[in-house]
Amino acid sequence: xxxxxxxxxxxxxxxxxxxxxxxxxxxxxxxxxxxxxxxxxxxxxxxxxxxxxxxxxxxxxxxxxxxxxxxxxxxxxxxxxxxxxxxxxxxxxxxxxxxxxxxxxxxxxxxxxxxxxxxxxxxxxxxxxxxxxxxxxxxxxxxxxxxxxxxxxxxxxxxxxxxxxxxxxxxxxxxxxxxxxxxxxxxxxxxxxxxxxxxxxxxxxxxxxxxxxxxxxxxxxxxxxxxxxxxxxxxxxxxxxxxxxxxxxxxxxxxxxxxxxxxxxxxxxxxxxxxxxxxxxxxxxxxxxxxxxxxxxxxxxxxxxxxxxxxxxxxxxxxxxx
Amino acid sequence: xxxxxxxxxxxxxxxxxxxxxxxxxxxxxxxxxxxxxxxxxxxxxxxxxxxxxxxxxxxxxxxxxxxxxxxxxxxxxxxxxxxxxxxxxxxxxxxxxxxxxxxxxxxxxxxxxxxxxxxxxxxxxxxxxxxxxxxxxxxxxxxxxxxxxxxxxxxxxxxxxxxxxxxxxxxxxxxxxxxxxxxxxxxxxxxxxxxxxxxxxxxxxxxxxxxxxxxxxxxxxxxxxxxxxxxxxxxxxxxxxxxxxxxxxxxxxxxxxxxxxxxxxxxxxxxxxxxxxxxxxxxxxxxxxxxxxxxxxxxxxxxxxxxxxxxxxxxxxxxxxx
Numbered sequence: 001x002x003x004x005x006x007x008x009x010x011x012x013x014x015x016x017x018x019x020x021x022x023x024x025x026x027x028x029x030x031x032x033x034x035x036x037x038x039x040x041x042x043x044x045x046x047x048x049x050x051x052x053x054x055x056x057x058x059x060x061x062x063x064x065x066x067x068x069x070x071x072x073x074x075x076x077x078x079x080x081x082x083x084x085x086x087x088x089x090x091x092x093x094x095x096x097x098x099x100x101x102x103x104x105x106x107x108x109x110x111x112x113x114x115x116x117x118x119x120x121x122x123x124x125x126x127x128x129x130x131x132x133x134x135x136x137x138x139x140x141x142x143x144x145x146x147x148x149x150x151x152x153x154x155x156x157x158x159x160x161x162x163x164x165x166x167x168x169x170x171x172x173x174x175x176x177x178x179x180x181x182x183x184x185x186x187x188x189x190x191x192x193x194x195x196x197x198x199x200x201x202x203x204x205x206x207x208x209x210x211x212x213x214x215x216x217x218x219x220x221x222x223x224x225x226x227x228x229x230x231x232x233x234x235x236x237x238x239x240x241x242x243x244x245x246x247x248x249x250x251x252x253x254x255x256x257x258x259x260x261x262x263x264x265x266x267x268x269x270x271x272x273x274x275x276x277x278x279x280x281x282x283x284x285x286x287x288x289x290x291x292x293x294x295x296x297x298x299x300x301x302x303x304x305x306x307x308x309x310x311x312x313x314x315x316x317x318x319x320x321x322x
Numbered sequence: 323x324x325x326x327x328x329x330x331x332x333x334x335x336x337x338x339x340x341x342x343x344x345x346x347x348x349x350x351x352x353x354x355x356x357x358x359x360x361x362x363x364x365x366x367x368x369x370x371x372x373x374x375x376x377x378x379x380x381x382x383x384x385x386x387x388x389x390x391x392x393x394x395x396x397x398x399x400x401x402x403x404x405x406x407x408x409x410x411x412x413x414x415x416x417x418x419x420x421x422x423x424x425x426x427x428x429x430x431x432x433x434x435x436x437x438x439x440x441x442x443x444x445x446x447x448x449x450x451x452x453x454x455x456x457x458x459x460x461x462x463x464x465x466x467x468x469x470x471x472x473x474x475x476x477x478x479x480x481x482x483x484x485x486x487x488x489x490x491x492x493x494x495x496x497x498x499x500x501x502x503x504x505x506x507x508x509x510x511x512x513x514x515x516x517x518x519x520x521x522x523x524x525x526x527x528x529x530x531x532x533x534x535x536x537x538x539x540x541x542x543x544x545x546x547x548x549x550x551x552x553x554x555x556x557x558x559x560x561x562x563x564x565x566x567x568x569x570x571x572x573x574x575x576x577x578x579x580x581x582x583x584x585x586x587x588x589x590x591x592x593x594x595x596x597x598x599x600x601x602x603x604x605x606x607x608x609x610x611x612x613x614x615x616x617x618x619x620x621x622x623x624x625x626x627x628x629x630x631x632x633x634x635x636x637x638x639x640x641x642x643x644x
Contacts, residue, residue: 212579
């Protein structure tokens with residue numbers, strides 16, 4: 001089981017759900033790698049450290065050159081909280097309300113009608129199609145620069161409904177430490193998430209230390225044009241890429257072009273990314289964050305609408321770690 | 323004109339076409355940045371150095387943090403030669419010949435029939451559609467790993483028809499020096515090219531010092547699946563993205579998520595990338611390699627089928643560099 005997928009049971013004692021409560025929220029990705037302090041001294045931490053030692057030891061048969069030390073992380077539920085709803089969905093819902101005066105027709109059109117009456121459950125009754133509609137109308141029709149400003153304004157003021165904290169504080173301290181620890185050991189860290197690529201880029205560098213060019217995510221189509229003699233990229237209402245499930249290895253190949261040697265996720269949507277990482281030669285590492293702490297965070301898995309984790313990880317991988 | 327687009331006439335004296343003839347072809351991107359020696363001491367070199375000094379000087383109003391020092395380079399005709407035909411097209415033509423025994427139907431089907439008779443001109447008479455067909459049959463139907471090996475095998479043995487040199491030596495020494503010079507000054511260098519992303523990744527790190535995750539290019543669709551219990555990515559015969567002309571700013575946004583502050587191209591296909599780079603705020607730099615040296619390289623522009631350059635750069639940009 002070393003360097004493999006952990007059983008959920010191995011993670012029961014893992015202190016993964018400590019929400020960070022730093023007063024200085026602008027620099028969270030520095031000065032933590034030598035601490036690694038939010039982790040209990042259990043199997044996952046030991047396995048991570050042993051894996052990193054094996055691939056970074058010069059002369060070892062498991063040595064991996066720095067250029068190939070690629071680590072990929074899901075975002076929602078892996079790096080930050082995804083309960084009670086995806087944070088990007090909370091953004092979209094707020095945007096629907098802000099845009100409603102310009103769309104009188106929404107009063108009679110689902111999922112907008114329910115949403116504007118405050119009936120979130122009714123709005124989301126349409127499932128993924130309803131979410132897709134809400135995301136489309138709130139993520140297109142503006143330039144990429146305009147969208148960036150809209151997200152920036154929202155994320156600096158919006159608060160999480162359960163904690164009252166800014167969403168950018170709803171990130172997992174152990175994962176921040178893990179990101180910094182890997183980078184200190186020559187890894188290049190990437191986000192590979194079903195979340196919107198342009199949405200995540202607004203905060204990922206400040207919050208996780210991951211620059212825009214190391215974000216892989218879902219996206220809408222773009223069109224380049226000149227507007228008022230200035231070049232702009234318009235966000236179109238058409239899906240370009242869905243970076244979820246079997247899309248994740250595709251996104252990795254498109255953006256990174258190298259197979260990760262370590263991958264971190266929390267739900268069924270991350271399974272193929274972990275398979276892809278594990279399927280390469282040499283020593284590989286894959287980890288699933290299992291949300292079990294209902295008191296300090298949220299406990300959910302097999303029956304959750306968001307971040308569903310319903311696979312028996314003992315039998316998911318027919319191949320070994322080499 | 324400083325820090326702006328150069329007129330073609332300004333580049334007439336630029337020694338840009340010296341093909342490198344290094345005996346040690348495996349390490350070409352190191353130990354060159356302090357030489358900058360293949361450049362004549364004319365306006366382009368001076369402008370590059372002045373631009374770099376302005377954006378790297380701490381405390382200056384033009385200072386740009388390292389994370390935002392993004393420089394993008396076209397590949398064909400900018401970093402390496404594209405005459406007498408695109409190098410990737412030479413690869414595809416060789417692959418058609420290698421695959422012909424498995425495709426008896428090609429004997430009666432254009433553009434393959436002409437090609438297999440040695441009539442390149444006849445094969446390419448079908449224009450872009452013919453090229454697209456040739457590229458499709460030679461770039462799909464295998465896994466990404468298999469394709470990488472095919473390209474690797476070809477590029478280590480194939481020779482340029484005019485010089486008899488390996489294609490990876492058909493790179494422009496001044497541009498290698500420029501890449502290294504920019505990186506030594508905290509820039510992150512990217513390729514943004516109409517060439518195939520998976521094709522360029524095979525050699526770009528070794529030849530240019532640009533890793534796979536910093537390559538933006540055209541691509542076919544991919545499908546993730548399990549084959550013989552191993553995860554693979556199959557290359558499909560469908561176009562995913564055409565990273566040319568108005569596609570280049572889209573590719574930049576998708577992969578980099580930041581607007582370049584410097585961009586380098588050589589043909590009309592690079593125009594929008596240069597517009598996009600120049601359209602941002604602050605000091606920006608854009609440069610066009612104009613091929614004028616018929617003796618040591620090739621001279622071509624307005625009427626060329628490949629790498630056509632037929633714009634009046636004095637009037638292309640209605641906005642200044644701010």
